[in-house]
Amino acid sequence: MSDLEDISQHVHDKISSLQHMLDLSVIELPQHKIKKLGQELFSLEKLLEELERCVDQQKKQLYHLKALEEYFQKALEDVQHIKDNIPSHIPRKKDPVSGKETVRNQNEATDRQPAQADDIKQTSKTFVKEMEFITMPEFESIPQYMKGRVSYDQLNAAVHCINIAVTAKYKILHQSVKTLNNHARKLHQRFKDQQTKDTKGQYFVVEDDIREFTQMKVDKRFQGILNMLRHCQRLRELRGGGFIRYMLL
Incomplete structure (x- = not known):
């Protein structure tokens, strides 16, 4: 200039x-x-x-x-x-004091676990598979009749709850029975009884696991969410012994 x-x-x-x-x-x-x-x-x-x-x-x-x-x-x-518009299922920055993730409140799901899960010894060496969250393109590919009124955030909140149940369940299974309290020992035996040769090396939960470790309602709406997750190839069903096992893919 x-x-x-x-x-x-x-x-x-x-x-x-x-x-x-x-x-x-x-x-x-x-x-x-x-x-x-x-x-x-x-x-x-x-x-x-x-x-x-x-x-x-x-x-x-x-x-x-x-x-x-x-x-x-x-x-x-x-x-x-x-x-x-950050999705509620995105991992949050850990609190510098408590070391826990800060997560938004969810109406349909919560990551609060019963007291017995706190008694389980934490091991960083033990790998527990978790279900991957649903992407927006995957959500949009789900037929409308299957989605109903379930929103994108609500679907991923359910994924979050299933991951909580899977993590809590297999932390118990990976622990020595001697280190568990009485309730956890009963759960350990129940989890063992649910396993078959077809579940070897696989990770799965049943409806009782969802009730045990989360506050998510296992109702007709939950069954619809499972159908959506099957459509997105996140899990498959394995029936037998009076159980429906939801196998993570």
């Missing part, structure tokens, strides 16, 4: 100089003065051309700056929208 101002000032000075020379034109000028006037006019023409080029460059730069401003404004709106 300073270059443009300098050129503009220079043109202004040239015009003023020419104006003074024209004012004196009524007087007969020597030949060398007339020649100098021509040179000044030629110089002014060059300066005007340079000024036009600078103006064109400034217009182009202004156009690109406006486009850049619109791009960043759109990006800012997108980021704000993402911030305001």
Whole structure:
């Protein structure tokens, strides 16, 4: 911008100089003065051309700056929208004091576990498979008659509850019976009785596990959610022995 101002000032000075020379034109000028006037006019023409080029460059730069401003404004709106619509199942930042994740309250599900789960020894070496959350494209692929009134967040809240049940169940199974309290020992035996040769190496839960470790209602709506999860290839059913085992895929 300073270059443009300098050129503009220079043109202004040239015009003023020419104006003074024209004012004196009524007087007969020597030949060398007339020649100098021509040179000044030629110089002014060059300066005007340079000024036009600078103006064109400034217009182009202004156009690109406006486009850049619109791009960043759109990006800012997108980021704000993402911030305001974070799915409730996304893992939260752990609290620096308690070390626990901060999770939004959910009407349909909770990750609160009974007291006996607190007595289970924590082992980082033991792997427990968890169900992956449903993505938005997967949710949109579910037929409307199957979804009913279940929302995207509610479906993933159910996934979260199933993962809680799976984790709690297999932490008990992976523990030595001697380290468990009486209630956990009964659960350990019950889990063993539910296993078959077809479940070897697999992770599964039954409806009683959902009731034991979560507060999610095992009702007709829950059965509809299971159908949606089967549609998304998150689990399959294995029946036998009076149980319906929901096998994680």
